[in-house]
Amino acid sequence: MSMLSPIFIRVSEIWRQWDLLVSRNILYTLKSIGWDVDPISPATKDYIAVESPTFLISNLLFYIVIIGFGRARIRRTQRKQDLQNGSPGWVHFFVIIHNIFLILLSLYMCCGCILEARKNKYHLWGNEYKQSEVEMAKYIYIFYISKIYEFVDTFIMLLKGNIKQISFLHVYHHATISFIWWMITRKAPGGDAYFSAALNSWVHVCMYTYYLSAALLGKNKHVRKKYLWWGKYLTQLQILQFVLNLLQAMYCSAYSPYPKWISRLLFVYMLSLLVLFGQFYYTKHIALEKRKLR
Structure with a gap:
């Protein structure tokens, strides 16, 4: 243990310097553009990876690097025929466990946010953040941490060799949503934030559930076509989610006591997702159906 102590001290010092560099620059930049995440909410200040953005930023950098190296x-x-051989059995097993875990976690977060909103007598929109609502803050925090864990979705795609799935939309959404929810968790983990967390968790x-079904059904095209016909409607549900979030952002920007800059950021962010998901939906479903009819 004594031999390892200097290593731990050195690593700790490196992390301290890195944390100081990252947190100072991130917090200064956010404040300079009007996204003031201070003061930190007392309901989440003692939670891991909230007070400082360094843990999240480090994970984001790791995420981008792994994607770059993995794709290369x-x-x-790997040749095309190698990709058709499928991934190892342990990857398939992990995919099943991963999806079951996220189904249960998402259901837990969705129900938790809704129950807390009912208990605190929230309106649909236009809810003030109150520091006393520590249980709601807990669910918002779990939701934020889940966005970091969902990086695993991309790592699974790399393990399976599905680099076509790792589109700009996929990486953009995973990378940006985690940072946005870090800011919300730090500044105002409650109030109007409940709606987006609950809705996204249900989606x-x-x-x-769709991904789990796909993993369990295997690669038989006839079986997948029979039971996974609702993929198109899943994308429509995601787009509906963004429309509702966009409407919420417009309403809250004008009428809610919730921090205005978060509502305005939500508005711009939802516009970007609507454009990207709309393009994805058109390419995968509408344009494909048009080609089939010719």
Whole structure:
């Protein structure tokens, strides 16, 4: 143990310097553009990865680097016929466990946010953040941490060699949503934030149920076509989610006591997702159906 102590001290010092560099610059930049995440909410200040953005930023950098190296390695070492052989059995088993876990976690977060909203007598929109609502803050925090864990979705795609699935939309959404929810968790983990967390959690219950079904059904095209016909409607549900969030952002920007800059950020962010998901939906469903009819 004594031999390892200098290593731990050195690593700790490196992390301290890195944390100081990252947190100072991130917090200064956010404040300079009007996204003031201070003061930190007392309901979440003692939770891991809330007070400082360094843990999240480090994970985001790791996420981007792994994607870059993973995509390059797949293109360099795997031929098309290799990808058709499928992934190892342990990857398939992990995918099943991963999806079951996220179905249960998403259901837990959705129900938790709704129950807390009812208990605190929330309106649909226009709810003030109150520091006393510590249980709601707990669910918002779990929701934020879940966004970091969902990076695993991308790592699974890399393990399976599905680099086509790792689109700009996929990476953009995973990377940005985690940072946005860090800011919300730090500044105002409650109030109007409940709506987006509950709605997104429910959409994820449906989404990961679809992924679990796909994993269990295997690659038989006839079986998948029979039982996974609702993929198109899942994308429509995601788009509906963004429309509702956009309407919420417009309402809250004008009438809610919730921090205005968060509502305005939500408005811009939802516009970007509507454009990207709309393009994805058109390419995968509408344009494809048009080609089939020719």
